[in-house]
Amino acid sequence: xxxxxxxAPAVVALALAGPAAxxxxxxxxxxxxxxxxxxxxxxxxxxxxGVAEWSGQWFKTxxxxxxxSGWAPGPYADEEPLFTISNANQAKYADDMTPGQIxxxxxxPDSFRMNVYPSHRDFRFADWVCDVVKKNAANSELIDGGxxxxxxxxxxxxxxxxxxxxxxxxxxxxxxxxxxxxxFDIADxxxxxDIAWGRARFMTMNPxxxxxPDQRGSFTDHINAFFYQGFLLxxxxxxxxxxxxxxxxxxxxxxxxxxxxxGIRRVRKAPEVGFDYPVPPSGLRTVDDDYLFxxxxxxxxxxxxxxxxxxxxxxxxxxNSPELSYDQxxxxxxxxxxxxxxxxxxxxxxEGNLKEGVxxxxxxxxxxxxxxxxxxMWADNYDGRGELWRANLAAFxxxxxxxxxxxxASIYHDLTSGNYExxxxxxxxxxxxxxxxxLKPAMFSPEAAARGGQ
Numbered sequence: 377x378x379x380x381x382x383x384a385p386a387v388v389a390l391a392l393a394g395p396a397a398x399x400x401x402x403x404x405x406x407x408x409x410x411x412x413x414x415x416x417x418x419x420x421x422x423x424x425x426g427v428a429e430w431s432g433q434w435f436k437t438x439x440x441x442x443x444x445s446g447w448a449p450g451p452y453a454d455e456e457p458l459f460t461i462s463n464a465n466q467a468k469y470a471d472d473m474t475p476g477q478i479x480x481x482x483x484x485p486d487s488f489r490m491n492v493y494p495s496h497r498d499f500r501f502a503d504w505v506c507d508v509v510k511k512n513a514a515n516s517e518l519i520d521g522g523x524x525x526x527x528x529x530x531x532x533x534x535x536x537x538x539x540x541x542x543x544x545x546x547x548x549x550x551x552x553x554x555x556x557x558x559x560f561d562i563a564d565x566x567x568x569x570d571i572a573w574g575r576a577r578f579m580t581m582n583p584x585x586x587x588x589p590d591q592r593g594s595f596t597d598h599i600n601a602f603f604y605q606g607f608l609l610x611x612x613x614x615x616x617x618x619x620x621x622x623x624x625x626x627x628x629x630x631x632x633x634x635x636x637x638x639g640i641r642r643v644r645k646a647p648e649v650g651f652d653y654p655v656p657p658s659g660l661r662t663v664d665d666d667y668l669f670x671x672x673x674x675x676x677x678x679x680x681x682x683x684x685x686x687x688x689x690x691x692x693x694x695x696n697s698p699e700l701s702y703d704q705x706x707x708x709x710x711x712x713x714x715x716x717x718x719x720x721x722x723x724x725x726x727e728g729n730l731k732e733g734v735x736x737x738x739x740x741x742x743x744x745x746x747x748x749x750x751x752x753m754w755a756d757n758y759d760g761r762g763e764l765w766r767a768n769l770a771a772f773x774x775x776x777x778x779x780x781x782x783x784x785a786s787i788y789h790d791l792t793s794g795n796y797e798x799x800x801x802x803x804x805x806x807x808x809x810x811x812x813x814x815l816k817p818a819m820f821s822p823e824a825a826a827r828g829g830q
Contacts, residue, residue, distance in 0.1 A: 400513040400536045408510050408535060415506030417513075417535030418747040419722065422495075425472070425685045426720035430748065432500035436779040445777040447808055450693030451498070452717075457491040461687065461718075472686050472720070474744060476756035476767025479791055480710065487709040492687055495719040497748055499774045499781070504589065505531045505551050516595075518542065523674055524625030525549075525595045529584025532750045533595065540678030543726045547669060547743060549595065549624075550750035553778040554585040555815045559608070559807040560800045563706045564658040567794030571706060574657045575609040577807075577828075581815045584624075600624040602820035606636075606828050613657050614638070617825045618646065626672035631663070634822040636829035643822045643829075651675060652737045660797040661768070661788040662737065668752040668768055668786070669728075669743055675736050676728030683722055688744060688753040690719040692771035696784035700803050711787055711798055716771065722747045738765070749781050759792075766790055778811035 409415035414430055422429035436444075438451040461469050463485035470478055473490075480488040508531040516527030516534060522541040527533040532546035562574035582601045586592045600622045607613040615638030623629040633646040650671050652662040664671045695705070695715045705712050724745040730736055740758040745751065751772060759765040771784040789796045802808050818824060 399515070399517065400534075404536050405510060405513045408513060409506060414748065416501070416509055416532075416748060416750070423685060423720075423722075426495055427685055427722055428495035428497045428719075430497040433498050435500050435502065436776045438498070438774075438776075441776055443776075445810070447696065447698055448693065448776065449697070450691060450773065452493065452496060452691055453693065455493050457493055460489055460491050462489040469687065472684075474686065474742070474754055474756055474767070475764055476754065476789070476791075477687070479764055480767055480789060483791060483794075484709040487707065487713070489713045490687060490718045491713060491716065492718045492720070493691075495721060496691060497721075501531075501551055502587070502779055504587075508551075509535050518545070520625060520627040523627040523672065527595050528592070529595050529597065529600075529624075530586075530592050537680055537724070540680045540726060540728075541673065543680045543724055543745070544669070544673050544678045544728065544743075546724075546750045547726065547745050547752050548671070548673065549584070549600065551780060552582070552585060552751070553775065553780050553782055553811040554583075554587060555579070555581045555811065555813055556782070557807075557810045557813060557815070558800075558802055559805045560802050561702070561805060562657065563702065563798045563801065564660055565706060565708065565796050565798070567709075569708055572658060573609055574607065574613065577604075577606040577608060579604040579815060579819065581817070581820065583817075587812065595624050597624055598629070599817075602817060604820050604824065604828075606825075607656065610657055615829055616656070617828045618649075619820045619822065619825045620646070620649070621820065622671060626674055631671055634825055636825040638829060641829065643826045652735075658795075658797060660790060660795060661766075661799075665755075665757075665766075665768060665788060666786075667783060668755040668770055669741065673728070675731060675734045676741070677731055679727045679729070681725040681727055681742075683724055683747060685720055686723050686744060687718045688721055688723060688746065689716060689769050689771055690721060690746075690753065691773060692717050692784055693773045695771045696773055696802060698803055698805075698808060702801065702804055705785075705801070705803065706798060709794070710789065710796060711785075721753075723753065724750075751781055751783075765792055775809070775811050777809075780811070782809065782811060784809075 420430045463481040512527040512533045531551045534542040537543040557579045564572040606617040617636040620633035631650040633649045726743045738757045744754040755768045757766040767789045775782040
């Protein structure tokens, strides 16, 4: 795959060399929010290839919106695809596709295709997010050998990433919702057509994304995010509850979890749950596959390959719609492509290669990270032989409730087995996403797991 680098030669050298890098220059900082760059550090201009010019005209609203929370069809619901990429014509578009997209088309020529719609860049974040980005540009640094960063939480620390570690930290701590709460469904779809269903009660809280600046902290605070997940289905997992937190700095701490085990009616400290720990109920994805990558970057050597125009999932209001049933979405081989929306956007391409002497089921991972949000939209993961193994995507949509792009359904394809998992499905849930509602740390404690298991 050809990569069009949009980095100065000196920056490319730093990107390939290692974690040490200088802070942003005064000229770079002054350019944020100017004529050429958005306040997030993205390029404002569109491209002849189809990337839209950034407008940022809407915050927590859009024309025709009638509710300040819950699902809405979005402002582009009446658009038709510009064209469809299938296995029959993918060679024409391959330079702007990921290896995983190409492999899925080749493996499932009758099932996987990409409906490409007009590109839009009309949503923006709160003004305080822009302020945080500018301050971080001047002050943020990698610390503890790249296991932590400094700076104000609530937005990415490095709007001008100069190496792979800075770039992956942007993807680990982008601006997103402060809290989320839902009951979601899981469909594990096997190559023989069988579907195993799961359901979980789910909450997270990211203190650093608190809308109130008096409640917001820094990346040197201990806790990055809290989580709660209690299984309702399948029956073998019913009553199992996991709570815990992820730290900001991985030098002295790691992701911690406590589990309520219904068989013994007790809460126990879990063993290590980071990295490639398999996620119940099927293990078709790893813990650090969440958000397509999360957690400690320590097991990989990270390389910033550059910025490239690509077709990625974007503005997927429809795919997360309560008006769609699971019968309409969940199909053999992959989800129904008629309900997924792709657009042309610029992405940062970040590659992680497994370090010698450590283990992970993925030898290499390549992330495709949206330049406007620093959210990972697609990920290709490779096995120990260096063969493409898993191709994963997240169907983000913009939330008027939180004023952020929110992860909706996430799809994890296993190209070897032919199985896939669709998770964070809320289409038929009686408790759709609630975002930025007040939650408390006590709701994520071992005591909370014990109470939930009663």
